[in-house]
Amino acid sequence: MKKQKIILSIFLSAILIIATLSVYAEVGPTYAIVHCTVVPVSGPPVENGVIIIRNGLIEAVGVFGGITIPDDAEVIEAGEMYAYPGLISAHTNLLLEPARPPSQTQGEASSSQQPDEKPGWQKAELMAFESLRIKKTTIEDLYKAGITTILVAPEQNIFAGQSVVLNLRGESKEAMVLKQPFGLHVNFVTARGEYPSSLMGTMALLRQSFLDTEHYRLYKEQFTKSPSGLKRPEYNPFLENLLPYVINKKPIIFNCANIEDIKRAIRLTQEFKLNSYISGANEAWRVVDWIKKAQLPLLVSLDTRPPNMSKYVRQGDALKKEAEESIYPANAANLYKDGVKFALTSLGLSKSADIRKNLRTVIKAGFPEEEVLKAMTLYPAEYLGIKNLVGSLEPGKIANVVLTTGKIFDEKTVVQKIFVDGMFFEVKQPSKKAEPTSLDISGKWKAVVDSSMGAMDMTIEFIQDGSNITGSFTSEMGKWDITDGVLSGNELTFSISANIMGESMAMEFSGTVDEESLEGDISVQGENAKLKATKIPDGGVEENSL
């Protein structure tokens, strides 16, 4: 009996020791990255450099030979490579649990349904942190773009919720948090089927909410000081959530899809003396005077597609094309020329390939490479209030280091190794080439998409060129282009650049296909829908063409 106890206690302490060890293991061993070109961003590049990483932090940065390599360090030979600080995307909607569809009773909206007391727009209490779903593939994909730090914000509704800043070390969400909560996110959107269903209603609602917060605070304060003659104030959970932002001036991030949104955000900021950030803002150059005067932190999205209400897309195809190809990609360059400081974010882009491609587009449009680098390191670190932790390769900062085969934004450059919090990750290289396929899927397909919103009929038309697939997607919501399609064996993937009620949205399809049928998933901003399609025989008559 006694023996058993002893064994048990030995066993328990062994577990304890292992557990303790694992805590140390988490920060990773000591590394010495040698012989690389170090680009600290905060200072000039160092040829033949060394970076020492210990306990998750950068211990030293310098020239090889000028710094002693610690005995316990694992040496990473990085000759021919470049070392950059991990890039920061100061606004994403990634890694979030898909929003639950509105509770729908089957059949008629029955009386048994609990009336939802809280209006749909009111999600101020929603914490991105609580909804995080750590997807390894997403993080690995971000590594490919050299991104190690992101802000994750809830995406939908007028008061969308509160964001969190993560260092993408890829374990538990708790381990990744740099700032929680960071800010309150506000969208200039409308509610569906309830107040406010118009943008002017949204503006009124925002003003009334801010006013109410001020009044709530005033009343509460007064009551606490001296209650005589006053009714005890009721607790208001919604306004409680706004207090830190409206009264204590924590950041409110306004998502601005066009110039009017930017001006709306600036007006609200002035009316209520808010600590506002402007995000999205891919028309910012058009209101540069407002931007300069307001001096708000500006988070410019790399998604350079023109908004639907833009005058450039409503006056003929020629101008629209110009807008897409050159006018809008020059936003960052124009802001820079006007002396505006800003961070670049990946908002609206979910794939590293797109992020890298758009970074090159922005550079090609005239935004200097050194500035792009700052706009993805130093400036976002400053705006997110973490500049003492990340954003450059300096002793004392968190060891977020990206090792690349060349200059980071060059087309051929590949991110090979990455350190996050001093933990080492080998970056998976782009997958093999498409398998040759014997299938011919070109032609029209009749498709049904089944999502939480119900079933929808569509017609797909594929154009096949070897394993490359393009084409279009036609539904009652319009005609959308299919891009980047790859047919590999019987596996089919493609993207759809959709336009839903004026909002651009990227959808991804992946599934399997044979001569006659097609089946797979479409993902839209984290939500999945099933797509099934059958081939319309060539020469067959489309139903809706009658």
Next chain:
Amino acid sequence: MKNKCFVLIVCLCLLGLINVSYGQDLLIKNGTILTVTQGEIPNGDILIVNGVIKQIGRDIQAPEGIQIVDATGNFIIPGIIDSHSHLALSGINEGTVAITSEVDMRDVLNAEDTGILTALSGGVTMIHTMHGSANPIAGENIVLKLKWGKTSEDLIVHEAYRTLKFALGENPKRSRASGTNTTPRYPQTRMGVNAIIRREFNKAKNYMEQWDRYEKLKAMKKPPKNLIPPRKDLRLEPLAAMLRGEIVARCHAYQADEMIEFINLSKEFGFTIACFEHAWEGYKIAKEIVANNIGISVFADSWAYKVEASEGIAYNAGFCANQGVLVSINSDSGERIRRLFNDAAKTMKYGGLSENEALRLITINPAIQLGVDDIVGSLEVGKHGDIAIFHEHPLSVYTRCEMTIIEGDIYFDRALYLKEREEMEKKEKETAKKKKGGGQ
């Protein structure tokens, strides 16, 4: 002394700035000028300096370097004003609830609405762009000048009345919340519409009194302890402003009975009705409308498109104008807006108005309704250089607008536009060709 000098200099600088940014210089030569308020001038010139009409007459000496528009053989009229429009907005109705006085069209201006170009091509220089008619009490409207290419803020006419949209009759009583929510919305009858408006004004009265009480207490030498301002209610603020006479009502109404009811409400609470919108049965109560100093803003014809318009008549505008009602012809449409001059001409046939009386319906009358008749609406020295030039008499069925000018700036030039369009079409074709070529 030094300080005063400084202030003076700053003021002068500001004045200079305002002048500089305010309009252009332009000389329009040798056209038939229809001033609307001061008769007709054949072979006349108009000189605009800094956006304001400086001189009207014959053989005006051209100041050096000024841009000249030759209007020989053309007709020059004041820029057309549409008293009831929904252009240049992102969203028109907040239809989910019946009372939405908190919304303001100023928040959703869209200066890039290509409808502005369409309107300019019909000689329109100013619009009153409004909330829709889904709600008994809707939102605050705004008056804009159609300065295509300028920012939304540049379009706003600050001199105009503040107006709040109301709606009676079929539209507000049949509105439902949009989207998935299809339950009927109170009110469902005309009496309901009337009752809900009264209820809101009672609330507003109460609200106003609450604030007055607070301000009074605050102003006391020893304000009471624990004095807290009332909650600011954006829905009641505009109604309170109406009770204080700072905002006037623009009320969508078709039938005579509902207009009379609304007049009674205005007397009950003491607010001002600037104008009834559409007012198809205005001819039945022209006397009452005149007696209460209310305008009407109407269509020229095309009545009977729904039950409450079934007793509309083409003579409505002309008859009411002859009775002394302040009548304007409106478009309420992004398409009809470009031929308001045709609609005005109809009142000559139906109602027997004179040319000048017909022109008034789309120029000075809407200007009076919007409270901007001291700056626009007719061609007079001192008013803004907002002008439309037609190749024939503007009330001829064969006429077309050649040029539209706002504050001396040419915003529409038909000849130039046609040339640009041709070039654009050429470019489009090239793009299409390239696209095709790339696909092969």
